Amino acid sequence: MSTFLPCGVYHETYAQDHAFWQTNFIRGKMILLALVSFIAIPFFLTDYLSEFILLIYWSLGALGVQLLIGYCGQLTLGHAAFLAVGAYASFLLMALPWPRFMLDMGVVYPLVLLISGIIAGIWCVIFGLPSARVKGFYLILTTMAAQFITVDFFIAKYVSQIGGRQQDLTLSSDLVKFGPWTVDTKRDIYYYGLILTILMTFMVLNYLRSKPGRAWVAIRDNDIAAESMGINITLYKLQAFFVSGFIGGVTGAFWGASRNIISVEDFTFGKSLWLVGIILIGGVGSIHGVFYGAAFMVFMIWALQEIVGMVGGTGNIIYYKEIAFGLAICGFLLFEPNGLAYRWWQSKNYFNLWPFSY
Amino acid sequence: MNGATASHRDDVLLELDDISMSFGKVQALAGIGMKVRKGEIHSVIGPNGAGKTVMMNCINGIYQPQIGNVNYKGEKINKLRPHKRAALGISRTFQKIELFGGMTVLDNIRLGRHMHLKTGLISGAFWKGKTQKEEIEAREFIEEEIIDFLEISHIRKKTVHMLPYGLQKRVELGRALAFDPELLLLDEPLAGLNLEEVEDMARYILDLNEEKRWKMTIILVEHDMGVVMDLSNRVLVLNFGNAIMDGTPDEVRQNPEVIKAYLGEEDLYATRR
Numbered sequence: 001m002s003t004f005l006p007c008g009v010y011h012e013t014y015a016q017d018h019a020f021w022q023t024n025f026i027r028g029k030m031i032l033l034a035l036v037s038f039i040a041i042p043f044f045l046t047d048y049l050s051e052f053i054l055l056i057y058w059s060l061g062a063l064g065v066q067l068l069i070g071y072c073g074q075l076t077l078g079h080a081a082f083l084a085v086g087a088y089a090s091f092l093l094m095a096l097p098w099p100r101f102m103l104d105m106g107v108v109y110p111l112v113l114l115i116s117g118i119i120a121g122i123w124c125v126i127f128g129l130p131s132a133r134v135k136g137f138y139l140i141l142t143t144m145a146a147q148f149i150t151v152d153f154f155i156a157k158y159v160s161q162i163g164g165r166q167q168d169l170t171l172s173s174d175l176v177k178f179g180p181w182t183v184d185t186k187r188d189i190y191y192y193g194l195i196l197t198i199l200m201t202f203m204v205l206n207y208l209r210s211k212p213g214r215a216w217v218a219i220r221d222n223d224i225a226a227e228s229m230g231i232n233i234t235l236y237k238l239q240a241f242f243v244s245g246f247i248g249g250v251t252g253a254f255w256g257a258s259r260n261i262i263s264v265e266d267f268t269f270g271k272s273l274w275l276v277g278i279i280l281i282g283g284v285g286s287i288h289g290v291f292y293g294a295a296f297m298v299f300m301i302w303a304l305q306e307i308v309g310m311v312g313g314t315g316n317i318i319y320y321k322e323i324a325f326g327l328a329i330c331g332f333l334l335f336e337p338n339g340l341a342y343r344w345w346q347s348k349n350y351f352n353l354w355p356f357s358y
Numbered sequence: 359m360n361g362a363t364a365s366h367r368d369d370v371l372l373e374l375d376d377i378s379m380s381f382g383k384v385q386a387l388a389g390i391g392m393k394v395r396k397g398e399i400h401s402v403i404g405p406n407g408a409g410k411t412v413m414m415n416c417i418n419g420i421y422q423p424q425i426g427n428v429n430y431k432g433e434k435i436n437k438l439r440p441h442k443r444a445a446l447g448i449s450r451t452f453q454k455i456e457l458f459g460g461m462t463v464l465d466n467i468r469l470g471r472h473m474h475l476k477t478g479l480i481s482g483a484f485w486k487g488k489t490q491k492e493e494i495e496a497r498e499f500i501e502e503e504i505i506d507f508l509e510i511s512h513i514r515k516k517t518v519h520m521l522p523y524g525l526q527k528r529v530e531l532g533r534a535l536a537f538d539p540e541l542l543l544l545d546e547p548l549a550g551l552n553l554e555e556v557e558d559m560a561r562y563i564l565d566l567n568e569e570k571r572w573k574m575t576i577i578l579v580e581h582d583m584g585v586v587m588d589l590s591n592r593v594l595v596l597n598f599g600n601a602i603m604d605g606t607p608d609e610v611r612q613n614p615e616v617i618k619a620y621l622g623e624e625d626l627y628a629t630r631r
Contacts, residue, residue: 018497207479210489211478220460221459222457227439227440229470230444232439
């Protein structure tokens with residue numbers, strides 16, 4: 001999607017042309033976005049903080065899926081497995097006997113977050129290995145295997161029994177400390193997730209404008225040509241799996257920290273499908289799409305709950321939710337297969353080019 | 359480099375040693391031998407289905423010949439994967455355009471620069487510093503050497519699949535040039551172009567071969583006899599997987615067997631004249 005620069009904006013160096021935000025208008029919009037997300041939401045929309053935390057969670061999870069499906073073209077239907085690996089890894093690592101002073105200084109949790117991301121990344125690479133040989137539908141099957149082997153077998157049968165039979169793992173919130181900052185109130189969790197999202201989004205965007213990201217997109221568009229241009233496609237596919245798994249693991253750890261308790265029910269196959277659904281609705285191959293898709297989903301569920309509450313139906317919200325989500329995906333595939341991000345881009349262009357749209 | 363042109367001519371850059379390739383019962387290549395010397399344009403011609411593209415794929419590594427060797431600079435490279443061969447300096451374009459459709463022209467050409475960049479997962483994540491410097495250097499190279507040379511500066515930010523065919527061919531050539539290869543394989547670079555674009559493309563090919571900046575050795579697969587006969591130093595003629603002859607354009611033009619197999623009636627082969 002090429003973009004237009006307004007009249008009078010000229011770049012004089014290549015660095016300007018490589019920058020994310022190229023005009024003052026966009027910089028202004030970004031400052032506004034930062035003000036809204038750092039101040040307006042946590043202080044003035046406190047009633048809806050849970051929804052926003054969910055939004056952060058789904059966007060982070062879908063970011064990893066977007067990288068794999070949207071940018072590297074490797075279909076995956078088992079991403080909840082890597083979220084689970086990250087969450088369980090962070091809980092178990094926090095349970096290790098860390099020295100007291102490290103806990104007090106608050107260096108343990110950041111370290112654990114990083115390590116659990118890396119563990120999930122490596123786990124993802126293991127299940128990405130078949131991608132060297134298979135693609136498309138066949139790869140879907142191997143990633144589904146990741147879901148069932150990891151969550152339904154490995155974690156449900158063995159890992160979750162560690163604390164005792166039928167006992168969910170817990171993490172006391174005063175252990176979640178970044179330096180002097182303890183993440184215990186809802187607002188803290190919101191900030192934690194927000195900063196994590198910003199970091200991860202910038203990471204992915206930076207990849208996409210440098211060597212690894214270009215190689216991923218090339219593999220998605222045309223793997224034979226990519227290989228004859230000197231790209232080691234197996235290596236780069238596995239790198240994409242690693243980064244995607246890393247983001248997934250970090251997301252899982254964030255989810256755990258926001259709940260203080262995790263169980264296998266948080267990481268079902270359905271969740272993997274929802275993550276893919278988010279990027280279908282938001283737009284495959286677009287970072288904007290991740291956030292639009294996640295927002296669509298979270299606020300659709302919220303609105304449904306309100307409506308169902310008003311009508312007086314109770315208890316069946318879970319079914320309405322699934323039905324609405326399925327319908328939404330069907331609708332998008334039929335009427336707007338490029339997703340919300342494409343619709344947004346189109347309307348933006350309409351106003352940018354108005355009144356002479358040619 | 360200047361004084362050594364004579365001995366240069368005798369350097370064999372790429373040698374196909376009796377390569378054979380068959381798909382089921384179809385013998386695509388039957389014992390083809392070919393020597394490409396440094397600095398020459400070596401054309402491969404033949405009717406459709408003669409095995410020209412299969413031969414290109416064997417050189418490039420997409421196929422590995424079942425019998426025989428591919429030697430590059432005296433080393434056997436049969437078993438190397440395409441990306442390893444690219445690292446040795448072999449670049450190519452495709453007959454049916456194989457660009458990365460969703461990327462911009464600039465990104466496509468940057469991708470050709472892939473092997474010269476060193477950004478990894480860690481430095482790539484941070485961008486500032488090493489990666490940024492490297493990207494700017496790559497951009498300078500691309501703008502000054504390639505976009506300028508191929509005259510595609512007006513479309514550099516356009517998405518590739520929106521471009522007309524002739525420009526796409528040019529972008530593909532640009533991508534192949536971006537990593538500064540020694541041996542360039544051009545698989546029908548002129549197919550489907552109009553007269554003006556053919557003239558442009560022929561000029562680029564000659565420049566790449568002759569200009570001091572590039573000095574590329576080129577293997578050219580083409581159906582346009584006028585261009586082939588004018589540009590090439592040597593021509594290899596294939597027919598149903600067999601090499602009919604390998605010689606200078608004049609020798610090829612007069613060989614009765616070639617005329618019978620491919621060129622046909624004398625007036626017909628000189629198209630676009």
